[in-house]
Each structure stands twice: as structure tokens, then as C-alpha cells.
Amino acid sequence: MRFIDIVQRAGRSLRQAKARTLLTSLAIGVGAFTIVLSLALGAGGRQYASDIIAANTDEREIYVQAKQEMNTDPSAPREYTDSPSLDYGGGVSLKLLNQDNIEELTDIKGVEAVAPFYNLTIKYVTAEKAKKYTVGVETYNDMIALEYVAGGADDVKPGSLVIPDSLRKALGFKTAKSAIGEPITIVIDQIDRATFTNKEVRFEYTIAAVNKQSSMAIADGTGFIRVHRQDAEELHEAINEGSPNESAYMGAVVTVADKSEAEAVKDRINKAGDYDAQTAEDAMSFLFQFINVLQGILIGFGALAVLTSVFGIINTQYISVLERTSQIGLMKALGMRRRDVGRLFKLEAAWIGFLGGALGAGLAVIAGTAGNPLISDALSLGESHLIIFELPSIVIVILGLTLVSVTAGILPARKASKLDPIEALRTE
Amino acid sequence: MIEVKNVVKTYGKKENLFTALDNVSFEIPAGKSVAIVGKSGSGKSTLMHIMSGLDHPTSGQVVINDQNIFELSQRKIDDFRAREMSFIFQSFFVEGNETCFDNVSLPLEIAGVKPAERKRRVEAALQAVELGDKVKQKARNLSGGQKQRLAVARAIAASPKILFADEPTGNLDSATGEVIENLLFGYNRDQGVTLIVVTHDEDLASKCDIQISIKDGKIMSVKGDK
Numbered sequence: 286m287r288f289i290d291i292v293q294r295a296g297r298s299l300r301q302a303k304a305r306t307l308l309t310s311l312a313i314g315v316g317a318f319t320i321v322l323s324l325a326l327g328a329g330g331r332q333y334a335s336d337i338i339a340a341n342t343d344e345r346e347i348y349v350q351a352k353q354e355m356n357t358d359p360s361a362p363r364e365y366t367d368s369p370s371l372d373y374g375g376g377v378s379l380k381l382l383n384q385d386n387i388e389e390l391t392d393i394k395g396v397e398a399v400a401p402f403y404n405l406t407i408k409y410v411t412a413e414k415a416k417k418y419t420v421g422v423e424t425y426n427d428m429i430a431l432e433y434v435a436g437g438a439d440d441v442k443p444g445s446l447v448i449p450d451s452l453r454k455a456l457g458f459k460t461a462k463s464a465i466g467e468p469i470t471i472v473i474d475q476i477d478r479a480t481f482t483n484k485e486v487r488f489e490y491t492i493a494a495v496n497k498q499s500s501m502a503i504a505d506g507t508g509f510i511r512v513h514r515q516d517a518e519e520l521h522e523a524i525n526e527g528s529p530n531e532s533a534y535m536g537a538v539v540t541v542a543d544k545s546e547a548e549a550v551k552d553r554i555n556k557a558g559d560y561d562a563q564t565a566e567d568a569m570s571f572l573f574q575f576i577n578v579l580q581g582i583l584i585g586f587g588a589l590a591v592l593t594s595v596f597g598i599i600n601t602q603y604i605s606v607l608e609r610t611s612q613i614g615l616m617k618a619l620g621m622r623r624r625d626v627g628r629l630f631k632l633e634a635a636w637i638g639f640l641g642g643a644l645g646a647g648l649a650v651i652a653g654t655a656g657n658p659l660i661s662d663a664l665s666l667g668e669s670h671l672i673i674f675e676l677p678s679i680v681i682v683i684l685g686l687t688l689v690s691v692t693a694g695i696l697p698a699r700k701a702s703k704l705d706p707i708e709a710l711r712t713e
Numbered sequence: 714m715i716e717v718k719n720v721v722k723t724y725g726k727k728e729n730l731f732t733a734l735d736n737v738s739f740e741i742p743a744g745k746s747v748a749i750v751g752k753s754g755s756g757k758s759t760l761m762h763i764m765s766g767l768d769h770p771t772s773g774q775v776v777i778n779d780q781n782i783f784e785l786s787q788r789k790i791d792d793f794r795a796r797e798m799s800f801i802f803q804s805f806f807v808e809g810n811e812t813c814f815d816n817v818s819l820p821l822e823i824a825g826v827k828p829a830e831r832k833r834r835v836e837a838a839l840q841a842v843e844l845g846d847k848v849k850q851k852a853r854n855l856s857g858g859q860k861q862r863l864a865v866a867r868a869i870a871a872s873p874k875i876l877f878a879d880e881p882t883g884n885l886d887s888a889t890g891e892v893i894e895n896l897l898f899g900y901n902r903d904q905g906v907t908l909i910v911v912t913h914d915e916d917l918a919s920k921c922d923i924q925i926s927i928k929d930g931k932i933m934s935v936k937g938d939k
Contacts, residue, residue, distance in 0.1 A: 290822040301810040615806045618767060619820045619871075620795025622788055707762050710802065 286625045295632035299640075302605070309594070309601045310641030313686055316591035317645025318652075320682050322672070323583030325653050329673040330576035336669055337572065342565035343426060344544050345397075347551050349390060350536040351380035352559035369533035381533040386558070390539055393557055395550040397542040400424065400514060401534035403521035408472045408485065410510060412456040420452060422471070422520070425511035435461035436494025443515040445493035449508030453495050461495040468492075471510070473520065476527045486523055490516070591686065594641065595693040598634055602697030606630065606704070613701050614709025627702035631694045638690025642683035650674055715741040715764065715875070715907065720773035722759055722930075733759045734770070735930040741923065743874070746901045746908040748918035751927040760927065761877055761911045765798055766790040777875075795824045799868035801897075803880035805860045809853030813844055813863055816852050820871040838870035839863075842896060858889030865896050875907045876900070882917060894920065 299306040338344075351368065369381040382401065390399045403424060409417040425441050434450050441447060448469065450461060458464035469490050474483040490512070498508060512520065525531045539562070541550045547564045554562040606613070613626060653672040660671050722734040733756045741747050751757040762768035764775055766782045774781045777797070782790055799820065807816050817835045826834070839845050842862040847855065852863060861881065868876055878897060882890030894917060901908040910921060918924050923937040 286823050287825055294822070297811065297815065611806055612808060615800075615802075616819065616823065617791075618765070618794070618800050619823050620791045620793070620798070621823045622791050625823075706767050710806070 286621060288628075291625060291628050292632055295629055296636055298605075298609075298629075299633055299636050305601060305605075306637060306640070309597050310637050310644060312594035312597045313591060313638055313641030313690065314645035314648070316587045316589075316594055317642045317682060317686055318649045319587030319590055319645075320584055321646045321649040321674070321679055322653060323580050323587060324678045324682070325649070325672045325674045326583065327576060327580035328675055328678070329671040330580070331573060332673055333666065333669050333671060334569070334572040334576060338565065338569040342569060343540070344565050345541050345547060346565050347539040347541065347547060347554065348536060348563045348565075348568060349382070349539055349554055350561045351382050351386070352561045353380055379535070380559075381535060382537055383534075384532045386560075387534070387537060389558060390537060390554065390560075393539075393550065393553050395541050395543070395546045395553065396539050398540045399537050400540070401521075401537045403517045404525055404535070405512075405517060405520055406473075406524060407520070408474050410452070410469065410471050412458075412467065412469050415456040417472075418452065418455055421509045422517075423509045423511055424514055424517040431494075431496040431511075432498075434495045434497050436465050436492075438494070440465075440493040441511070441513055442493065443513045445491045445513065446516070447494045447496055447511040448492055449510070450495050450497045451508060452510070453492075464492050464495055466491055471512075471520070473524050475523055478527050488516075488520065488523075591689060595689060598637055598690055598693040599696060601637070602630060602634055602694050603700065605633070606697050606701045610704065610709045613704050614706040617704070617706035618710060623702040626704075627698040630698035630701045631691050634690045634694025634698070635687050638687040638693075639683065641690075642686035646679050646683055650679070714743050714776075714778060716774075716776040717741075717760075717764065718774040718776065720760075720763060720770045720775065722756075722763060722768070723771045733930050734763070737773070737927075737930070737932055739925055739932060739935055741907060741909070743907055744901075744905040745923055746898060746921040747910065747923045747925060748921040749909065749911045749925050749927060750913060750915070750918045752913055755927050756930040757911050757927050758879065761879060761909065764909070765800070765875075765877055766794055795820065795871070797874045799871060799873035799876050801861070801864050801868050801876070801878040801881045803883040805857075805864045805884070807852045807855075807860050807863050807867070809851065811852060812849050813839060813847045813852055813855075813866075814849065816863055817867045817870045820867060824871050826871075834870050834872075835866075838866040841869065841900075842866040856889075858885055858892060861885060861889070861893050862896065865893065865900075869900055869904075872904075873906065875909065878908065878910045880912055880914075881910065882914065883912075 369383050370378045387399055387401055390396060405422040405424075407419075407422050409419050411417045425447060427438050427441070431438070431447065434453075436447070446469070448456075448464070453461055453464050456464075456469070458467065469492055471488045471490065473486050473488070475486045476482075477484045496508070496511075522531075525533075539550065539554065541547050547566075551562045551564050551567075554560050616626060616629075617623075653674060657670045657672050661667065661669065664671070717737055717739050720734055720737045721732070724731045724733060737760065749757045749760060759768065763770050766775070769783060775783065777793075782793060785793065808819075814835055817838050818831055821831045821834060836845070836848065839848055842865050844855075844859065844862055844866060847859070847863075852860065855863060861884075868878075876897070881897065882893055885893065897908055897910070898920060900906055908921070910917060912918055921937070923935065925935050926933045
């Protein structure tokens, strides 16, 4: 018997038991729906995460801290080391990097630049005829994409800075455009060594660009003022002059010359001394891990649904064999081979699996496509979508479920192929 | 030419031993019509099953065209049946949910006939039993007589050399039964097909060239054989 004829006969038998076929495939459809949707969620989540990483980090950057003391037994006294540290009291302290460390890092092969983390704790920021505002300040990095309302990355030079749109509003600039080129003042506290009192020091800048809150940003809130690296260094020195943190840094950002070398440079840094280096990918790996675990759980539920539907298929096919005893007997009497009888029932199971898989996947695509804008809205993800369907994975899921169904159909098919035609054709 | 040689069929063991066929031997020349007559339980159905290779004898041979079919593998027997034999049953065994076309197409599909050729032969077979206008009809919508005519169409579609009919008119009234008889004997006469009818109907049996009567698994008489 030709294979294509068996496939067609199997399809026809199923059409004759429409309700049963549909119900059995719905069970496997639930599994397909869950699996396809969780794969799409995983793909979307990973895409979103790498968008976030691209927006917030630079793949050429390695974050370096001093290696912290592992022995943290608070009852035992610790040996003195010459390196600077931040003491929080109670025996808890954080080792810092000093100027020698920075120089050592600069000399490591593959390193293009080393930028210490500057301590940029300012007192307040203000502008002409505006109130005073406290806001975070960080170093401007041209590798991190910002969404600009006015001005652009090319406008950031020493003496100019980027402010968030919320601060622009607060400082009384009517539009983002009108703020460009306007003066802005950052005021810091400096310790006066002679009197041991704080004195205010003013730094004047011009506004180079205004950025808005990006949907990709990890940190929420008012956002930061971003100053040029040179200005950051100057501010850091002014703020920490006379304090124990003068020329000591919480950490440093090492920029490697070649993106692909980041991992190798990280190893070199860790070997060079008491450093703890992390690539941007390491720092963000928690995001991927989180997404993968979540996706794994969802797929697990889907697999459970598939397992349940396997028993449904076995049951349906057994009943089908019993119902069609005389048909099977006739087919055998007419010379149909055992193998072909078995194939007929396995192919019926395959059809059920294929139908269920296609049905579930189709519904998942519809639900996902309809749900995408709603989800993006609710989580304010902007233009990015959390559910991304990939055709190859959908095809693999459907084929996989078809295969699972064939496996489920093996036992009933064997029963059919072993049926004694004489018994089956008894008229009584 | 079908030769049945010393066929014995027993069921069970020792004290439960039951002999369904007891050393049965006869010959059927090709193209003849043969009635195997006997009461129910006489072993006539078992004999038909063994002659068609559906069942295996405990001992003995069935030689068709100089080939002992039980020397073949099960697969070869199946292929042989698909090529050379066909069946008509008392209770029709037509697939009610399928169209007349698909019912008649089944033996051709099993024999591996290509779709175009299949279509031609199915339509010719349906024409021959005067169901040419019912090609697309579901078989369940047919009357009893029409269903058996459909079964005849299915049996002749694959152009078998041997046609087995197990009480072909048993479920039909005499008028429709006669239509079926005429179809079968006409086909036997015109196509030179060996027709083997299993029945307890003496009337039907008397229309055959040869009557083999069987009782308690033994051949009582073979009439009409020259």
C-alpha cells in the first residue's frame, strides 16, 4: 500500500470522528500553546535584556574592584594593609583602589583606557532664577545610548553636560531646545582643612544636551546629570580633597581595545593582582539567568500538558481500534499488510498531534500578537516587544509534538496490527 | 485450480481437543462456481478462511496454481490475497461513513494501484453493480441490497481470480438476494473467475457448478464435479 494513500485514509478516519479528534488534539494544543508562548517569551525577554544591556553598558567595559577580604570573622582582628579602605564600622570595610592600582591596570595588555569610579556626591544643582535640586551625577559614556530630546552625543565636551528632561523642566527651561547652551551650576561641599568646616565650591557648565527617560533604562527615577570625563575627574578631586578617599576609588572601568578580547583581559586583570573584574556581560548575566529560569518553568508546564495529552491519545486510539475491529479485519482480509495497518493508526495519531500542535501554536501566535501592545503598554516597554515568535522554533514544536503523538500511537497501532482478522470478521 | 489436500484444523488441547476440519481434500478447477454447504458449526467458514490464507491449518496444504500458500511468508500471503482474492460477507462490512468511491477504492489502494487507474476501475466497478450514480454518496445512506452491491463492486474492483462469498444473500430478502446472485454468477461466467460461495441455502447452492457439503468437519459429498 502506498504511503500517501495510508496518510489520506488516516486523515479521513479522523474526519469521521470530528469531535473526538478535535478534543484529543485540544489537549495537546494546550501543551503546544504553552510551549510556543514560553519560547516566544524567552526569545522576547532575551532580546529585551540584550537591548537593556546595550543601552546601559558598553561591551568593551570591564568593572574592576579591589578584591575584598574573604575572611570576615568579626571576632578575629585583621591584619593591617596599606591599601585605602572605606570603614563602615563594626569591622565591616570595603577595600578601595588607589592610584598605583589604576596605573597597574592601564599597563595590562589589551587595555585601552582606565577610568576610575569618581565619587560625584554633589550638594545641589541650580540655574539662574531656579530653585536648588539634588540629583545624581555620573560620568558621560558615549558608548551608552541615550535618547536625546535636544542636542546630541557629539555636543558633550569638557565644560558641558547632559541633563535629564525632568530636571530641565524643574530648572524652568520652557523647552528642551531653549535649554541648550544655557548655564547651569553644580555646587559641592569641600572640607576646609584649616577650620574643619565645609565650604561650598561652585562649578559652572553649559547644557549640551537633554535626554529623556529611556524605556531601556534599568535605574528608574529622575535620572542623572552626565558630565564629561575630565569634568568628572575635576569634581572628584574637589569633593574628596582632604578626605581619606582622596585618590582612592570604589572601582574602575577598564575599556578594552577589542570587544572580543574582554573575557581575556578580565582574566589578565584577575591574575595581575588583588582585583575582582567583571565584564558587562557578567554584570548583566543575572537578567538572562532570570529569563531562562522563568522560561524553563513555563516549558515545564507545557511539557506536563503534553504528557497528559499523550495518555489521551493512547486512550482515543485504543477506543478507535476497538470500534473499527471489523474494518481492520476487512482490510486484513483484503490483503493489507500488518505493517500498513499499524502505520494507519500511527499516522492517525500523527495527524492528531500535528493538528493539536498547529492549533495551539496558531492560538499562541494570535494571543501573543494581540497581547504584545498591551504588555508593552502595561510595563511601559516603549517600542520593544516582550513576545517574539520565531518560525523555526514553532515548526520544531509542531514536528516534535507530531513525533510524540506517533510514539503515543505505537501501542494502539500494535494492537490493531495484531488483530486476528477471523475474530474481527465474525458476524455474531 | 485450487487443491485442498488433507487439511486438518483442530482447536484446544488434549481432552478439550476439537476438530473443526477433519482431513478435508478436494479440487476446484479454475473458473468454476462452487458452493460449500453445511449447517452452522459444520466447519465451512473455517474451510473458507484456510483456503484464503486468513487462517492456518493444523496440517495439510492448500495449493493454488501449483503453489502451496502456507509455504509463503505471512506478508507474501497477504500480497497474494490482495492480488488474487476478494471477499463478500453476509453483513456487508461496508464503511458507512465513507463514500461509495472510498469503499471500493480500498482493495485497489492495498494493491498499490495508482490514483488515476484507481479512479477508472472504481467507477467501472460501481457501474457494473448499477451504483454509478452513487459515487459520492456516503455508504450509510444505501439500502441493504445496495450495500451488498457496493460490497460486490469492492470485491470485483481489484479483478481477483478467486471470489469468496460468505452467505452473500443471508441478510437480504429474496428479491434483492437474487440481484446479488445474478451479479456474482454473471461475473463468474463472464470473467472466468472462480466463485466460492459458503452458504446453508440449498437454492443458492444448486445454482453452482459444484456443491461440496460438509458436516462436522468432514466432506459428506462433492456433486457436479466431473
